[in-house]
Amino acid sequence: EPEVTQTPSHQVTQMGQEVILRCVPISNHLYFYWYRQILGQKVEFLVSFYNNEISEKSEIFDDQFSVERPDGSNFTLKIRSTKLEDSAMYFCASTLTGDFYEQYFGPGTRLTVT
Amino acid sequence: EDKVVQSPLSLVVHEGDTVTLNCSYEVTNFRSLLWYKQEKKAPTFLFMLTSSGIEKKSGRLSSILDKKELFSILNITATQTGDSAVYLCAVPRFQGAQKLVFGQGTRLTINP
Numbered sequence: 001e002p003e004v005t006q007t008p009s010h011q012v013t014q015m016g017q018e019v020i021l022r023c024v025p026i027s028n029h030l031y032f033y034w035y036r037q038i039l040g041q042k043v044e045f046l047v048s049f050y051n052n053e054i055s056e057k058s059e060i061f062d063d064q065f066s067v068e069r070p071d072g073s074n075f076t077l078k079i080r081s082t083k084l085e086d087s088a089m090y091f092c093a094s095t096l097t098g099d100f101y102e103q104y105f106g107p108g109t110r111l112t113v114t
Numbered sequence: 115e116d117k118v119v120q121s122p123l124s125l126v127v128h129e130g131d132t133v134t135l136n137c138s139y140e141v142t143n144f145r146s147l148l149w150y151k152q153e154k155k156a157p158t159f160l161f162m163l164t165s166s167g168i169e170k171k172s173g174r175l176s177s178i179l180d181k182k183e184l185f186s187i188l189n190i191t192a193t194q195t196g197d198s199a200v201y202l203c204a205v206p207r208f209q210g211a212q213k214l215v216f217g218q219g220t221r222l223t224i225n226p
Contacts, residue, residue, distance in 0.1 A: 033214075042216050042218050045215070048212070048213055058213075091157070
């Protein structure tokens with residue numbers, strides 16, 4: 001069964017460093033998402049991406065964040081200058097259509113900022 | 115503001131018991147509600163509900179939606195230790211592309 005994959009599974013970085021989290025969505029899916037979950041808190045939407053552009057972003061997704069689909073398979077989330085409060089589990093998700101279709105989640109990347 | 119509220123936040127039962135998890139929502143332009151199971155990492159999809167009163171069933175799990183009262187329930191019968199997980203309710207919010215608005219989750223623990 002096709003699945004969303006994410007790398008790395010765990011990333012430790014120092015405050016102020018740049019990190020890139022990578023995702024390979026399901027191959028025929030068209031809509032891509034990043035969510036994050038701070039330990040013990042709700043899963044929160046960060047950004048949605050369709051047709052090579054951001055379709056929606058949350059208040060969390062400020063200028064320090066960017067997303068890219070550099071080729072036909074990868075979908076990346078970059079945090080330019082990490083802060084302690086960026087420590088969280090970051091989930092990538094994809095879906096076939098923008099409506100009435102479940103989102104499939106990757107296993108997540110645990111980001112620890114020290 | 116869109117809101118999804120789950121209850122209880124935590125539930126501990128014995129193997130074999132039946133549990134009911136609740137999800138209420140206030141979302142503009144509601145279209146569907148999704149249930150996910152989160153064990154250690156990624157939420158895995160369980161059900162999508164779009165119509166009131168129609169039960170979705172998968173093995174010992176079932177779910178139903180009430181669009182008039184704005185809630186859904188997830189039932190698990192004859193629980194097993196493998197059902198221990200956090201169960202998440204999410205409602206898609208559409209603005210160009212759907213984003214999921216999640217509830218806090220219900221942490222279900224099944225004791226042998």
